Amino acid sequence: MxxxxxxxxxxxxxxxxxxxxxxxxxxxxxxxxxxxxxxxxxxxxxxxxxxxxxxxxxxxxxxxxxxxxxxxxxxxxxxxxxxxxxxSDYKPSVVIMVSKYDHCINDLLYRYRTGGLAVDIKAVISNHPDLKPLADWHKIPYHHFPITAETKPQQEQLVQAVLDSVDCELLVLARYMQVLSNEMCARWSGRAINIHHSLLPGFKGAKPYHQAYAKGVKLVGATAHYVSDELDEGPIITQEMSMVDHTHYPDDLAKKGMDIESLTLARAVQYHIEKRIFMYNNKTIVFERS
Amino acid sequence: MxxxxxxxxxxxxxxxxxxxxxxxxxxxxxxxxxxxxxxxxxxxxxxxxxxxxxxxxxxxxxxxxxxxxxxxxxxxxxxxxxxxxxxSDYKPSVVIMVSKYDHCINDLLYRYRTGGLAVDIKAVISNHPDLKPLADWHKIPYHHFPITAETKPQQEQLVQAVLDSVDCELLVLARYMQVLSNEMCARWSGRAINIHHSLLPGFKGAKPYHQAYAKGVKLVGATAHYVSDELDEGPIITQEMSMVDHTHYPDDLAKKGMDIESLTLARAVQYHIEKRIFMYNNKTIVFERS
Amino acid sequence: MxxxxxxxxxxxxxxxxxxxxxxxxxxxxxxxxxxxxxxxxxxxxxxxxxxxxxxxxxxxxxxxxxxxxxxxxxxxxxxxxxxxxxxSDYKPSVVIMVSKYDHCINDLLYRYRTGGLAVDIKAVISNHPDLKPLADWHKIPYHHFPITAETKPQQEQLVQAVLDSVDCELLVLARYMQVLSNEMCARWSGRAINIHHSLLPGFKGAKPYHQAYAKGVKLVGATAHYVSDELDEGPIITQEMSMVDHTHYPDDLAKKGMDIESLTLARAVQYHIEKRIFMYNNKTIVFERS
Amino acid sequence: MxxxxxxxxxxxxxxxxxxxxxxxxxxxxxxxxxxxxxxxxxxxxxxxxxxxxxxxxxxxxxxxxxxxxxxxxxxxxxxxxxxxxxxSDYKPSVVIMVSKYDHCINDLLYRYRTGGLAVDIKAVISNHPDLKPLADWHKIPYHHFPITAETKPQQEQLVQAVLDSVDCELLVLARYMQVLSNEMCARWSGRAINIHHSLLPGFKGAKPYHQAYAKGVKLVGATAHYVSDELDEGPIITQEMSMVDHTHYPDDLAKKGMDIESLTLARAVQYHIEKRIFMYNNKTIVFERS
Known part of the structure; x- marks a missing residue:
């Protein structure tokens, strides 16, 4: 351009x-x-x-x-x-949700800060306080909303209130590690991107790197997808993988996978804001750029 | 389709x-x-x-x-x-030129034989007799035209006569190992595809795997390009690479590179016959399909 | 070497x-x-x-x-x-089993014929007659043993008889498309390699490319593994993948996957004969060579 | 471990x-x-x-x-x-030199900050003041030493003084964009890693992405290598590449290449501190981990 x-x-x-x-x-x-x-x-x-x-x-x-x-x-x-x-120069309002892992948000914030990703990041929301300093340094408001099984509805109300207050257009789950309620998923259908640390539909749910280790796979991957009300089953946007070998214990797989996760999520967000993605029949058409 | x-x-x-x-x-x-x-x-x-x-x-x-x-x-x-x-179901007349290496032609003939590549292979031309049995088995005429520095003009006349006789539309140099004359290059501009066993413009000319070994590179590659009158400088169509390590002596690099060469050449031919390539300003626009 | x-x-x-x-x-x-x-x-x-x-x-x-x-x-x-x-120059006796798809066996036979793969291919066994000409051309005995649900035990006896007669040391299922009996799997444990056209453990069983299409994945893959008595669950040797996009219908995925399947199976066989693989705890240790 | x-x-x-x-x-x-x-x-x-x-x-x-x-x-x-x-838990003293591009140093600092890279970053040295805030946030001393053709010897004295003062064991040129003097190269032989934004030996020197664009290549890459007194000719440690197409103008290539550069440099540093690299005959032996 x-x-x-x-x-x-x-x-x-x-x-x-x-x-x-x-x-x-x-x-x-x-x-x-x-x-x-x-x-x-x-x-x-x-x-x-x-x-x-x-x-x-x-x-x-x-x-x-x-x-x-x-x-x-x-x-x-x-x-x-x-x-x-x-x-084409429109910068959508984005809110990032995280837990404690910071590799994906660190990558997104770097691209945001240096203009590589044309977004307007309005807030970071987390169920933990850990990543506040990172948000602070980027001058982005950080909302710490703890969550338990019991308080989930109330917590999501707080989340939604933040999203409303900044007219959020794209919600990015950058290793948020919490499952959104069905209502939340429905409301944000097509506007919420999640990164899952496996090649979906393989290794859905918790601890995918441990699952991968148990199966002795020779490559690990990451999947960026739109959130849907079925866990890790939303329309896939893009995937990436990395070869691994027997020397990788679960922790090593997790460490190695971080780079792939960050790149995959950033690419999905890039495609989304460039309007390259169409969601249809629980799949996506993506006019990619190699 | x-x-x-x-x-x-x-x-x-x-x-x-x-x-x-x-x-x-x-x-x-x-x-x-x-x-x-x-x-x-x-x-x-x-x-x-x-x-x-x-x-x-x-x-x-x-x-x-x-x-x-x-x-x-x-x-x-x-x-x-x-x-x-x-x-879209048109099958162009194709002639393949080879020397002694058979990995690329073997791959092309397999795709041709099984319908994977929509071409009509009319003839194989070589400066050596070695690959005649392979052509025979595929019921494709094999022309053995030896070449020396002195007989090059005459040899190219023989080659051109074959090309004319079958109304050749695409000439594929599948590791032919000989440099075509400027006249030949000009006549077949945009209609002759060569595979070079390096990531051009790196390691032009002879023995690219030996050049790569000498430099201690950590990946080797192959380049499919249209033939031009400047050696290994024609418009690049597609490239592919493979990681290598220090255990690869030049012969190992050559062996490892064979798979990449075959795939890269086949892909270029596929793009050509699907009319995905435009040649312009010594470069190509390729509407690829990932 | x-x-x-x-x-x-x-x-x-x-x-x-x-x-x-x-x-x-x-x-x-x-x-x-x-x-x-x-x-x-x-x-x-x-x-x-x-x-x-x-x-x-x-x-x-x-x-x-x-x-x-x-x-x-x-x-x-x-x-x-x-x-x-x-x-290190030992060439094990190998028998290849196939069905109708010939891309994997074609690739293996090419490597065998040109010395790229140090094996002694003693026989090809198939439940269909289709690939006999290919075996003939390579001067390898071809055994056509049809199979039905009812005749499976008898068919496997015929197969085993061939394997015995040639002192088979490695059995390669090059898209054989039939499930071996538990007895057969046990007998050939660690000595039979299968290629499955998905990134296992994803898309086990029949029609993995159709499964992949239904899920809208953005990459397809292949897995070479030792055969075990649980379908597509044997120890993984090596895996490879290829990016795909929305323009690939199931047939396109299948076509695109062929190159990956061939390369993955050949690599697994290479690792096996070079004694790079150890099978342990339903996984493998592979001293690879990048 | x-x-x-x-x-x-x-x-x-x-x-x-x-x-x-x-x-x-x-x-x-x-x-x-x-x-x-x-x-x-x-x-x-x-x-x-x-x-x-x-x-x-x-x-x-x-x-x-x-x-x-x-x-x-x-x-x-x-x-x-x-x-x-x-x-194996030894953390070498590292100094990073940069110019204005911050993608590589940002990536290194992230890994350093989160423990992904076992180094002790003692200082950042730059010929520009731009990246001071980034260093400040990581609590790493930032030295701004401007340089001109005339002041190069004096500037390098300042640089060397910093390196001495922190007992620097590894010097990382994270897109420093300046050529070190031969003396400096000799002194730091085997202890200074540079990232070059091309697949060396292709596109040496200035503006490799512009060179790549002019040649119409279909993939771009990055090379991490030890610094030597011949520009961009030092022993290659590791290389990585990314496919590109005709829609990438030089600026797009540069943007796309950033991810590859960061990953490649980080991998080289990782290999270095894990003592996986041997330098010999202007090449490297690297006991990699896939």
Whole structure:
């Protein structure tokens, strides 16, 4: 993307039918937009169409959002199209939830701090006080909300209150180690990303590195996925792995896996904010960039 | 791609300008085609636009090639567009050139024999007789044309005669180990793929594994590229690598590299016949599939 | 390894205790052997010791096997050591079992034919006639033993008879697609390698690529493991994976996975014949070579 | 490694000859040490032997360093052996040099802070003031020594004074972007690790990502190596790479490469402090752990 030029991302999806590409590309052409990047995919099995276009106004003029939306709505409606327009420099409000492990949040905060990840991190929420100094140094409010089996509903109310207060758009569970309630999962469907330290659907639940050790696997991995009400079963966004050998006891696997977890979660967040991901049928379409 | 349904691939490129996407997508829409896969890229630095669309006739009707070409030509002309229409089940005529190493050709022939690679291999040409039995078993004519520094022009005439006689569309140098003449390179520009056993531009020329050993590198690789008149400098299509350690003497590196070479060359040929590659400015745009 | 010099591999394992390394290394020293490669590992959790030494006689003299074995036995006995001496150029008798898929066997036969894999392939056994021409071309006897649920015991008798007749030392299931009986598994424990087309323990059993597609995973893999009487639960030898994206339907995953399966199986066989693998506690210790 | 038990690492190398392994392993046995991990390699081409043993006193008793060294010296001397004994929990004094890029130092400091990397970081030295806050937060002294072509000798004196004052044992150039003088290189030979943002020997010198872009490569990489007096030509310790495509302009390559650079440098430092690396003939032997 070139600096200093306003570019936009249009993402849309609808049932497969003739004209799905054209309704987008013709519109952009008629409204004098120049498309710099375009990807579409038609899922033959689910009969659904997905498209992502990056574009800018010719002569780098401004886009009048209301006019754009009104005009495109009319056309998209006929196709039963769900769509979204996003300025490519838009920084969504993000809240990070953590427990005690800090490798993922440390990585995210580094990218945030140095501009590598275009997000506006509004708060860190944890059930432990340990990572407050890290948040403090990044000048991000830190909320310590302890949790027990009994206090979970109340704790989640506190969490939700913070999310509301900052108009949170993306919730990132950076090794939060707690299972969200079904209500919370439903409310944040498609807007909450979790990192699980295994190659899902393998080694779901607790202590995946111990499970991996017991099975004697020769590679370990990490999975970033949207949260769903079934534990570790939400739509997978991206996965990564690392070779291991017999010299790795469970603690070694956990240590080795940290780098992979951090990279995988950061990549998923990057894809999310770049509007590269579509969630459908408990799976994802991701217009990746290798 | 679904079986039994005629699909087509349209590839095009032209100078960057407003309407480049639309001229393709609107045309396909107006002619009642359904786009199943679409990728475009606009190279900001070279100011050039590239697009690849996979599509089929709605109701799976036939495409009338002449009418399509005549109609699309008119529109494309205004954009200075170079373009090509290819039935997605088209199998190009391929000739493979080899020397004595057989790992790459063995891999290509396996994919050809089992339908994994949609090519029509018309002939194998070699400066050695060694691999004739392999070609024989696959029922492919084998031409043994020895070569010396003195006989190179004559040998290349023999090679060209074979290529002509089978209407060769893609020439694959599967570890041919000989440098083609500048004339040959120019004639086959963009239609001849070579595999080099290093991560170009590193370790050009002879004995790259020995060069790699001398430098003590910790990974070796392979590069598939279009042939150009500058040795090992043609546009890179795809590259792959493999970690190595100090226990690998040059012979071990060579052995280990064989798998990578075979996979890299096969992938490049696959991309070529699927029309995923554009050659421009001595580089390539490749609409890959991860 | 240097050519023309007789080298040997000594592998051993025993309960952890002081002197385990020394009993091996001192012996080799006293008997005038030169160690070119040495790896040992002490598993703290299972309290077991594993060692692999590659060595040659100083001045490249011969090793007198009986004397060596008699002398080493005495010392090893005190440590409760299981051990094995193998000339490094020893080629074990191998039988390959297949069904209809030929990518793994094609790869193995290529390595066998070109000397890349130091095995002596004595026979191919299949429940289908399809791959006979491939075996024929490599001049390897092909046994077609059809199988049904009812005839399984009889079929396995035929199989075992072939294995006996060639003194089979390693049985390779190169996508055999049939489950061996418990008796067969027990008899060939530690001497039969299977390739499964998933990252075990994920997607066990039938149609792993369809399972993977249903879950929307972003990488597929293959696992080579020793056969055990629990389906797809035997000790894992090595695993490999490949990134995939949403454009891969189950057939595409299967096609993409083929390269990984072939490479993974070949690597496992290589490790086995180089005596790099120890099986213990339903896991493996593998002194790999990156 | 088990916690709470004193373990040691003995590394040694000498000319190839019979008895090299035995002189180490017998000694350890006689002195009642238990070897938990052992690797040796004999380089046939350079005729040199390398060994690394990890061990602990049986019954977890203490090692008397002076006695050990005196006794082992006598034996090692006969073999012309260079050797080193290191407690495995020893944390070497490290100084990090940086310029303005902070991804590598951020990663190193994270590992240092959380105990992932067993080093004692004594100081950060930079030719720019930018990264002082980062060092401050980690409570590490930050020295800002500007440099110009003219003041280089004086600046290096200041640098050396800091290194002396903290008894620096390992100097890490974490994207320092300045070329050290030959004197400095010589003085720190084998004790200074640099990260270069390319797959050396490819793209040496300035702006490797721009060089990579110009060549249209399909993968970028990073190389950690010991500093030598020839720019970017020092012994390679470890390398890593990442696939890229045509959508990556030089800035994108640089951004993408950051993760690889950080991981590669951290891995090299880890190997160094775990005494896994031997430098010889401008190359390295690395007893890696996959």
């Amino acid at each position: 070139q600096k200093g030029i306003a570019t936009y991302i249009l993402t849309a999806n609808c049932p497969s039918q003739v004209g799905t590409v054209d309704v987008v590309t013709r519109f952009l052409f008629e409204f004098d937009f120049y498309i710099t990047e375009l990807n579409s995919f038609d899922d033959v099995l689910s009969q659904r169409f997905f498209i992502r276009a990056v574009f800018r106004r010719e002569n780098n003029g401004a886009l009048e959002r209301e006019a754009f939306e009104a005009a495109f709505s009319k056309r998209a409606e006929k196709f039963g199209m769900e769509w979204e327009l996003t300025p | 679904q079986k039994g349904i005629a699909t087509y691939i349209l590839t095009a490129n032209c100078p960057s300008q407003v309407g480049t996407v639309d001229v393709v997508t609107r045309f396909l829409f107006e002619f009642d085609f359904y786009i199943t896969e679409l990728n475009s890229f606009d190279d900001v630095l070279s100011q050039r636009f590239f697009i690849r669309a996979v599509f089929r006739r709605e109701n799976n009707g036939a495409l009338e090639r002449e009418a399509f070409e005549a109609a699309f030509s008119k529109r494309a002309e205004k954009f200075g567009m170079e373009w090509e229409l290819t039935p | 240097q050519k023309g010099i007789a080298t040997y591999i000594l592998t051993a394992n025993c309960p952890s205790q002081v002197g385990t390394v020394d009993v091996v290394t001192r012996f080799l020293f006293e008997f005038d052997f030169y160690i070119t490669e040495l790896n040992s590992f002490d598993d703290v959790l299972s309290q077991r010791f594993f060692i692999r030494a590659v060595f040659r006689r100083e001045n490249n003299g011969a090793l007198e096997r009986e004397a060596f074995e008699a002398a080493f036995s005495k010392r090893a006995e005190k440590f409760g050591m299981e051990w094995e001496l193998t000339p | 088990q916690k709470g038990i004193a373990t040691y690492i003995l590394t040694a190398n000498c000319p190839s000859q019979v008895g090299t392994v035995d002189v180490v392993t017998r000694f350890l046995f006689e002195f009642d040490f238990y070897i938990t991990e052992l690797n040796s390699f004999d380089d046939v081409l350079s005729q040199r032997f390398f060994i690394r043993a990890v061990f602990r006193r049986e019954n977890n008793g203490a090692l008397e360093r002076e006695a050990f060294e005196a006794a082992f010296s006598k034996r090692a001397e006969k073999f012309g052996m260079e050797w080193e004994l290191t407690p």
